[in-house]
Amino acid sequence: MKNKAEMPRRLGIIAGGGRLPVKVAAAARAAGRAVFIVGLEGFADPAVLAPWPHEMRRLGAAARIIAALRDHGCQDLVMIGPVRRPSLLDLRPDAEGAKLLARIGRAAFAGDDGLLAAVIRVLTEEGFAVIGAQEIMREAVAPGGVLTNVTPDAQAMTDIKRGIQVARLLGAADVGQGCVVQQGLVLAVEAIEGTDAMLARAGALRRDGVGGVLVKLVKPNQDKRADLPTIGPDTVRHAVAAGLRGLAFEAQATILADREACLAVANAAGLFLLGLDPETLS
């Protein structure tokens, strides 16, 4: 039997929507770690979490979330899965939550970077080690280079360059991570509506001729332990429906959820997936 000091630390997962939280859980368990999940009500899908040790809590119920993670002996914490960002009023903080909010500061509500950084700071002060989901499921991190059969041509590379410029600006202002560019024209820019809604809009706004590209980048100032850009098979399907020719994203800093399915959808439709070298982005 292993000495306690050698036992892998128990992992807590604060779960938003989708299947990524249980993918992180499965990757942690495969590596010999015990896990406990707190699903955020209204975002996490109880049916997805059902097979795992978990409880559901309101986002504003900070005291209960922290207590649950402590009671289950979690030392490391991952926050993963989309959470629709609440207004202060939606939040209905419990007493502990109100104290935490005061520590976070209203100013943090001006952008996601500030808010997530403040949440990570407070969780760290509470004694947890917040880590990125990519540290648990390293195989889900997007590699660099062209991953598909199709390679972007000169027009696509021009559109990608313009997309990088716009996504960088938006990201620096903590507005969003992505945009769609077609033939040099910025069709759509992502704020809080999410990538899928932006892709639907870009599809409706597209021009005749060669299709556009989706560019999705980490925000320059964001803490990479939360809210990494994520691309999954549905993202690729929506890109196909929007008439795009490909997706470009930051290598080593994007979660490619279900890579095989992403590649299968992209190759079947003739789209490219391109991991951009972060060194060449700025």
Add this chain to the structure above:
Amino acid sequence: MKNKAEMPRRLGIIAGGGRLPVKVAAAARAAGRAVFIVGLEGFADPAVLAPWPHEMRRLGAAARIIAALRDHGCQDLVMIGPVRRPSLLDLRPDAEGAKLLARIGRAAFAGDDGLLAAVIRVLTEEGFAVIGAQEIMREAVAPGGVLTNVTPDAQAMTDIKRGIQVARLLGAADVGQGCVVQQGLVLAVEAIEGTDAMLARAGALRRDGVGGVLVKLVKPNQDKRADLPTIGPDTVRHAVAAGLRGLAFEAQATILADREACLAVANAAGLFLLGLDPETLS
């Protein structure tokens, strides 16, 4: 009878959608100027132009547009009314149009500023004096200060500041002119979908609690002779429907179409209209 040198110069209007082109025509005629309108097919409404001397032409039919304006003795030119920006393929330029495109250069298609600046340059080289619609209808130019019964409160001013920051960045990148901010959160950012579509989206994405604001600004590098931000009664109605508390725009550089109707709609719904002093924007 006046000496020819004293006759006001005949005004040509290249018309996109909406009623603004005929408002410019009416203002010019009221000032004693003769006018001739070229309506762009697919954008200008023939029923709106019907009472005025005009002809309809394709956007790509540059030779015919220029010939029509020359034949009717136009010396000054106004370009006004929304035109959905075409792809190079949509354009189907005539022989003259292809030559003009070559003069404009493909690079101009990377953004509206570049394209409009190039179109203005070419029209100037062809001997026309391109002027801003605001020089013809000075009373439609938005003044500074609060125009409504309601004045923005501290939260609204904070949202407006954030909106100015984001709109400035977007404008500098030649992406768009506007955004919606609620409680510090950027709900939506405008690319080519237009303000009304962005407002509809912002309405669907809004949070509980105090409503947001629309901020619309001139792009820092745009030529003010074309594509000035425009706010009309429909803009205000859409802002009401999106749950906004007000609209902020750049004084002296925004066209407030049908000001009385804008103010009536805003005052009835308790929204503010605020003309921002350009000096304080950067």
